[in-house]
Amino acid sequence: MEYGFAVRCEAPMGETVERVRAALAEQGFGVLTEIDVQATLRAKLGEESEPYLILGACNPQLAHQALGVDRRIGLLLPCNVVVRADGGSTVVEALDPQVMVSVPGDSRLQPIADEAGRRLRTALQTVKGS
Numbered sequence: 001m002e003y004g005f006a007v008r009c010e011a012p013m014g015e016t017v018e019r020v021r022a023a024l025a026e027q028g029f030g031v032l033t034e035i036d037v038q039a040t041l042r043a044k045l046g047e048e049s050e051p052y053l054i055l056g057a058c059n060p061q062l063a064h065q066a067l068g069v070d071r072r073i074g075l076l077l078p079c080n081v082v083v084r085a086d087g088g089s090t091v092v093e094a095l096d097p098q099v100m101v102s103v104p105g106d107s108r109l110q111p112i113a114d115e116a117g118r119r120l121r122t123a124l125q126t127v128k129g130s
Contacts, residue, residue, distance in 0.1 A: 005121060006093040007128035008086070013051045016090040017083050019130050020055065023123035024081070029057040032078050051085040057094075062116050069108045076100040079120060092127055094120045 009016050021031060033056030041047045056078040066073045077100075082093045097113035097120070 002096070003099045004093050004095050005124065006091055007124045009090045009092065009128060009130075010088075011090060011130070013053075013083065013085050013090050016092060016127065017053060019127045020081060020083055020092055020123070023126040023130075024055075024057050026126065027119035027123045028059045028061065029079070029119070029123070030060070032056045032058050053083045055081045055083065057081050057120075059116060059119065062112055062119075066109060066112045069112070070104050070106055073100070073104065073109070076103060079116060081120075092124055094124060 009019070011019065024031065033054075035054040035056075037052040037054060038049050041049050057080070058078040063077055066077070079097060079100075080095045082091075084091050084093075097116040101109040101113040
């Protein structure tokens with residue numbers, strides 16, 4: 001089962017992260033959380049890995065609508081966007097909001113997930129085209 005969508009960029013990781021932040025902002029998303037997986041694995045386990053960043057993206061309007069339908073939906077928020085090094089390029093992946101609405105199974109969440117997915121796909125295409 002596919003649970004996300006992705007684009008590959010030839011730009012370096014740092015530049016791609018800035019593009020992702022700007023593209024998300026254009027689509028009404030703010031970044032609420034940032035997890036540097038590489039640094040965490042190094043600090044906690046002494047393990048080395050490729051640069052890997054998880055951004056917790058939230059569109060307040062869409063989150064508000066979803067919470068109005070089901071207060072428990074907060075368990076599935078925010079939308080995670082991963083930026084990671086892969087060889088000589090950078091991969092950007094976003095969780096498909098359809099996965100989030102499949103968990104509670106409430107059809108009232110469908111149009112919200114559709115809009116969130118549209119905006120996330122647009123943001124990723126913007127990053128790819130930059």
